[in-house]
Amino acid sequence: MAMVQIAPATVRLQNGGLFESPGFGRHPERVIDSWELIMVRSGCLVMHEDAQEFRVPAGGVLILRQGLRHGGLEDYQADLSFYWLHFDFEAGSALRELPQCSQLARPARAELLCRLILQDQAEGGIRRPATDLLLQTVLLETLESASTVPHSAPDALAERAARYLQQHYQAPLSTVDVAANCHVNPDYLGRVYRQRYGCGIIAALHRLRLDAAARELATGRGAIAEIGHGVGFQDVAHFRRLFRRHFGCSPSAYRAEHCRLHVNSR
Numbered sequence: 339m340a341m342v343q344i345a346p347a348t349v350r351l352q353n354g355g356l357f358e359s360p361g362f363g364r365h366p367e368r369v370i371d372s373w374e375l376i377m378v379r380s381g382c383l384v385m386h387e388d389a390q391e392f393r394v395p396a397g398g399v400l401i402l403r404q405g406l407r408h409g410g411l412e413d414y415q416a417d418l419s420f421y422w423l424h425f426d427f428e429a430g431s432a433l434r435e436l437p438q439c440s441q442l443a444r445p446a447r448a449e450l451l452c453r454l455i456l457q458d459q460a461e462g463g464i465r466r467p468a469t470d471l472l473l474q475t476v477l478l479e480t481l482e483s484a485s486t487v488p489h490s491a492p493d494a495l496a497e498r499a500a501r502y503l504q505q506h507y508q509a510p511l512s513t514v515d516v517a518a519n520c521h522v523n524p525d526y527l528g529r530v531y532r533q534r535y536g537c538g539i540i541a542a543l544h545r546l547r548l549d550a551a552a553r554e555l556a557t558g559r560g561a562i563a564e565i566g567h568g569v570g571f572q573d574v575a576h577f578r579r580l581f582r583r584h585f586g587c588s589p590s591a592y593r594a595e596h597c598r599l600h601v602n603s604r
Contacts, residue, residue, distance in 0.1 A: 365409055
């Protein structure tokens with residue numbers, strides 16, 4: 339059988355990790371000899387690169403360029419958490435034209451890719467070319483998000499509802515609650531949301547809660563029932579069923595697999 343040839347990635351991963359705020363301190367001032375991608379999971383990161391300032395909220399990506407001085411402008415927020423990936427480009431790569439700071443259209447997808455990259459690293463080193471292709475996919479997600487065309491009024495309404503869900507997913511919520519905040523009819527909002535995102539509001543709410551639960555499980559801290567309640571699920575059995583359906587494994591199995599990833603707090 340002939341060997342299958344796969345086109346190589348145009349980026350090369352050096353290393354990466356998951357930063358979780360200790361509640362004090364700030365990003366150090368430094369110049370590094372690689373590029374760095376920072377994807378914020380929660381909180382807000384405030385940094386500069388040379389004279390340019392950036393405020394990166396949850397779901398945002400910041401690309402720090404090789405050879406330029408960068409550092410924090412504010413102390414770490416208590417809830418700040420972000421993935422960081424150091425990498426190099428091949429000469430002439432079109433990905434060098436990435437926007438420096440952008441908001442991801444599909445942050446949960448990009449976060450999953452980051453977790454897979456760190457899992458590769460935790461399992462005995464960075465495996466090329468597969469790991470590099472994962473990184474390239476993260477960068478393409480960033481590029482596609484920045485290239486999105488201006489949205490129509492219904493799209494803007496759906497995005498407003500999505501932001502409300504992201505900010506309040508831990509609270510008891512229904513489609514009626516979200517529609518009331520947006521001052522529209524619940525049925526209309528449900529149709530607009532599904533057209534924009536391909537799923538209903540409750541499905542999106544569950545996804546946000548499950549992704550938040552996965553982040554907590556990966557830290558290795560807290561009882562599973564407490565984590566379920568903390569992200570907004572009142573019924574722990576329901577939380578376990580949805581988690582298995584979404585991730586393909588139980589919360590305890592997910593924790594055992596992912597708490598091995600590299601996590602740093604400085």
